[in-house]
Amino acid sequence: MKIAFHGAARTVTGSKHLLTLKNGRKILLDCGMYQGLGEETDILNRDWGFDPLEINYLILSHAHVDHCGLIPKLVKEGYRGKIFATPATADLAGILMEDSADIQESGLEFANKQRAKQGLPYLEPLYTLEDAKMARDLFVNVDYDTWYKIEDGIEFCYTDAGHIIGSAVVNLKITENGSTKRLTFSGDVGRYRDVILKSPKVFPQADYIIIESTYGNSLHDDANPTPDSLLQWIEKTCLQKKGKLIIPAFSVGRTQELLYALNQLEMENRLPNLDYFVDSPLSMKATAIVKNYPQYFNAKIQKVLQTDDDPFDFKRLRFIKSVDESKALNFHKEPCVIISASGMAEAGRVKHHISNNIENSRNTILLCGYCEPHSLGGRLKLHPKEVSIFGQEHEVNAEIGEIRSLSAHGDYNDLSQFLACQNPAEVKKLFLVHGEYPVQLEFKNRLVKKGFTDVEIPERHYEIGLT
Numbered sequence: 001m002k003i004a005f006h007g008a009a010r011t012v013t014g015s016k017h018l019l020t021l022k023n024g025r026k027i028l029l030d031c032g033m034y035q036g037l038g039e040e041t042d043i044l045n046r047d048w049g050f051d052p053l054e055i056n057y058l059i060l061s062h063a064h065v066d067h068c069g070l071i072p073k074l075v076k077e078g079y080r081g082k083i084f085a086t087p088a089t090a091d092l093a094g095i096l097m098e099d100s101a102d103i104q105e106s107g108l109e110f111a112n113k114q115r116a117k118q119g120l121p122y123l124e125p126l127y128t129l130e131d132a133k134m135a136r137d138l139f140v141n142v143d144y145d146t147w148y149k150i151e152d153g154i155e156f157c158y159t160d161a162g163h164i165i166g167s168a169v170v171n172l173k174i175t176e177n178g179s180t181k182r183l184t185f186s187g188d189v190g191r192y193r194d195v196i197l198k199s200p201k202v203f204p205q206a207d208y209i210i211i212e213s214t215y216g217n218s219l220h221d222d223a224n225p226t227p228d229s230l231l232q233w234i235e236k237t238c239l240q241k242k243g244k245l246i247i248p249a250f251s252v253g254r255t256q257e258l259l260y261a262l263n264q265l266e267m268e269n270r271l272p273n274l275d276y277f278v279d280s281p282l283s284m285k286a287t288a289i290v291k292n293y294p295q296y297f298n299a300k301i302q303k304v305l306q307t308d309d310d311p312f313d314f315k316r317l318r319f320i321k322s323v324d325e326s327k328a329l330n331f332h333k334e335p336c337v338i339i340s341a342s343g344m345a346e347a348g349r350v351k352h353h354i355s356n357n358i359e360n361s362r363n364t365i366l367l368c369g370y371c372e373p374h375s376l377g378g379r380l381k382l383h384p385k386e387v388s389i390f391g392q393e394h395e396v397n398a399e400i401g402e403i404r405s406l407s408a409h410g411d412y413n414d415l416s417q418f419l420a421c422q423n424p425a426e427v428k429k430l431f432l433v434h435g436e437y438p439v440q441l442e443f444k445n446r447l448v449k450k451g452f453t454d455v456e457i458p459e460r461h462y463e464i465g466l467t
Contacts, residue, residue, distance in 0.1 A: 001022060003463065003466060004049070005459070005460065006050060008030075009433060014032050014045070015031075015067045016029075016048075018050055028058045029059055031069075033065050035346060036375030037374050049461045058082070058084065061185065062166060064188070064250070064253075069096070084139075086167075099281075104127070108122075111123060156173070162190030168187060185210045186211040191410050197298055211430065213415070215414075216415060225405065231272075233366050236364070239335070245366055246350065247366045251286045251341045254406065260301070271315075275337070276316055278317070278339045280339075280341040345365075346376050359395050367380065425451065429466070431457075
């Protein structure tokens with residue numbers, strides 16, 4: 001058996017890892033889209049490093065675009081095999097893929113008008129809405145903690161990763177020539193103190209482990225609870241400066257965490273009486289799906305549900321649907337809070353809100369999660385005097401804030417705790433993926449000290465045999 005790393009290799013996006021068995025069968029773990037890498041992004045998303053027609057099965061860890069966003073492209077180019085996912089992941093991936101297709105098609109409409117004027121050829125989207133719908137039909141639901149036989153010699157079991165609703169660790173048993181190898185792919189590992197989800201679950205002993213390493217060299221700030229931090233920024237921006245608080249947030253996971261924190265403030269009679277907008281149709285759909293899976297919530301939120309039947313709703317919260325309603329927020333004169341996708345501020349409606357409000361010193365752009373360094377969010381974290389948005393330079397007069405306690409990714413303590421169920425002596429090799437290389441080097445040193453003697457950081461398209 002061989003494994004090749006075709007994405008999320010020394011970077012945090014584009015998760016794609018390909019297993020090739022001795023009999024030629026190929027299993028793809030995730031099929032994610034690259035995001036926030038500037039001009040290189042489109043090139044990376046068009047280069048597989050493998051032939052989609054040769055893939056037999058796709059096993060999906062969870063429904064974030066950097067893990068599922070290229071599934072429709074895979075289907076467009078001929079894949080017709082099964083796509084395994086937990087029920088919640090299948091539901092979320094469906095709306096994410098269709099939203100991604102819509103963004104691509106609408107986004108290229110303007111770009112192609114400009115290219116036509118310059119005599120340049122039209123750009124084609126990576127895939128269309130029709131491709132996304134075709135992909136949805138290939139999903140097969142697999143529940144947690146159930147060994148699923150794909151075919152003779154191949155079975156897997158999902159365990160809860162605690163990252164977002166439906167997120168899973170993939171535990172594989174592959175038998176070749178009478179010998180069984182155990183391989184675990186972490187997907188993205190959640191936190192053991194998550195405000196909504198259950199903690200990552202203990203997983204079976206593995207011979208080979210592929211683990212994410214986004215925060216492999218840092219600890220999250222848990223000293224200031226999220227509701228308190230959020231309240232401080234609301235009071236400073238909206239009550240003191242009379243400005244707008246604009247929060248880029250991923251539609252799946254982060255938006256629900258923010259809504260839960262704001263709802264908590266309301267229940268404690270601490271939420272300022274302002275207008276709160278969620279300007280993302282995808283976030284509205286995702287929130288509805290999250291509400292459909294309360295069995296994945298932790299004990300704390302289960303207790304909240306006994307007195308509050310909707311912990312993601314509160315007074316003066318309004319979901320914005322149409323483009324016209326979104327544009328109207330530019331003329332909203334009163335102080336308000338706008339939560340909008342995407343989380344790295346690289347695309348979506350939030351990019352327009354930042355463009356329209358970043359030069360006003362009364363406003364705040366509040367970043368609350370990981371941002372790829374080349375993305376708009378990543379660039380804003382450096383507190384520049386000017387920033388380019390949609391090809392136009394803007395003075396950065398708005399305050400750039402950050403909440404470090406909000407992250408769906410585990411820090412190095414969480415990742416270490418996640419691996420604590422393993423006997424390092426039985427792990428033949430551990431691969432670090434989904435992280436920036438300097439961070440991975442630090443995390444590797446930590447793991448070696450914990451007894452994992454063979455830790456590798458693969459480059460893109462690197463392939464290795466598993467003996």
